[in-house]
Amino acid sequence: MKGRPVSVAVVGATGAVGEEMLKTLERREFPVGRLKPLASMRSAGNDITFRNEEFTVEELTHESFEGVDIALFSAGGSISKEFAPSAVAAGAVVIDNTNAFRMDEDVPLVVPEVNPHQISNRPRGIIANPNCSTIQMVVALKPLHDIAGIKRIVVSTYQSVSGGGKRAIEELDQQSRDIFNMRDLTIEKFPHQIAFNCIPQIDVFLEDGYSREEFKMIHETKKIMEDHSIQVTATTVRTPVFYAHSESVNVEFHYPISAEMAREALENAEGVVVIDDPANGKYPLAVNATGQDPVFVGRIREDNTVENGLNLWIVADNIRKGAALNAVQIAEKVIEEGLLN
Ligand code: 25A
Ligand code: L14
Secondary structure, eight states, X not given: OOOSOEEEEEETTTSHHHHHHHHHHHHTTOOEEEEEEEEOTTTTTOEEEETTEEEEOEEOOTTTTTTOSEEEEOSOHHXXXXXXXXXXXXXXXXEEOSSSSTTOTTSOBOOTTTOGGGGGOOTTSEEEOOOHHHHHHHHHHHHHHHHHOEEEEEEEEEEOGGGGOHHHHHHHHHHHHHHHTTOOOOOOSSSSOOTTOOBSOOSOBOTXXXXXXXXXXXXXXXXXXXXXXXXXXXXXXXXXXXXXXXXXXXXXXXXXXXXXHHHHHHHTSTTEEEOOBGGGTBOOOHHHHTTOOSEEEEEEEEETTSTTEEEEEEEEOTTIIIIIHXXXXXXXXXXXXXXXX
């Protein structure tokens, strides 16, 4: 995209998501005038490359945001809570990838394909980027909601380890090697062995027996779709996959919608690619979605056990559309619509 140069800060620039944010800004020719890669003291002083130029990572402080137009945050919820207000006070628009502000009534929760109009409605100066599993689900379900009205969603996720960051990626790699070498396993980032296993726990458990990842999918979906009547129930599962989350989604609609109608709507939907030829072994796969921008949908079929039911299989790269790409797309909309502070 083209436009007047803007000053961009990336908080958590050395993390799995932060690194992808930098690549995404570069790939999409975002009009970065000045770049400030920010991270913890641990990473400060390291060099990163952006558009063939070296930048030194600086330690994040409350004074980091002078002259910054857009601040992209992805260093965890506590960092965002502490530092986002300083960025806003310095005049920056904050786009926050963490859980810190998503359910705040004064903070829009935005997926550009679904509710771009919310970008201008930001009393706190912060725009929240939704949870990765929620983003890919709503991109695929919004076009169907517009046709037939969603009544209820039952979703089970098959989430990759990269959602837990770099150390989580390393843990799957290390445990896999250790198993092949008959060594003892080290378990740190996950509650159990993740290599060759599935763990029905992502994030902490809440009092009602749901995990916080499940809570996010339930509540963020209603907020983004701007429809609190949609019922959502979720089971989120960690799988030994490095990149891309997969989801089995069962949807009940208010009005009739055939698999054929759904397929056609999704083929025309922004940000969606349909791969749905199961007889020939064609359906979305995590390994093929890795490093790709779209949300892939397949296995589209009618569920005849309920009135107006469909089943779908939805796959996307959680670090791209689930995090960095969605955040940069929000930043692009902010600029296109002249909505910088
Ligand atoms: O709690 P939240 O908000 O839900 O999010 C917590 C973490 O989840 C990841 C993101 O991963 C985030 O830090 N995350 C958030 N949203 C996501 C999404 N939509 C998402 N992931 C996927 N999709 P991450 O990759 O940034 O880091 C995850 C953990 O791995 C640690 N880590 C990263 N690189 C490492 C490493 N450990 C060892 N060696 C490495 N090379 C990482 O620890 C994190 O625990 P970290 O402390 O290094 O934080 C990652 C980035 O944040 C910067 N940072 C940390 N503390 C501060 C800070 N910056 C400024 N001030 C601080 N006090 C780090 O420098 C780094 O850039
Ligand atoms: O809330 O570990 O955005 O896969 C996204 C990644 C929560 C954890 C969020 C994971 C995080 C999730």
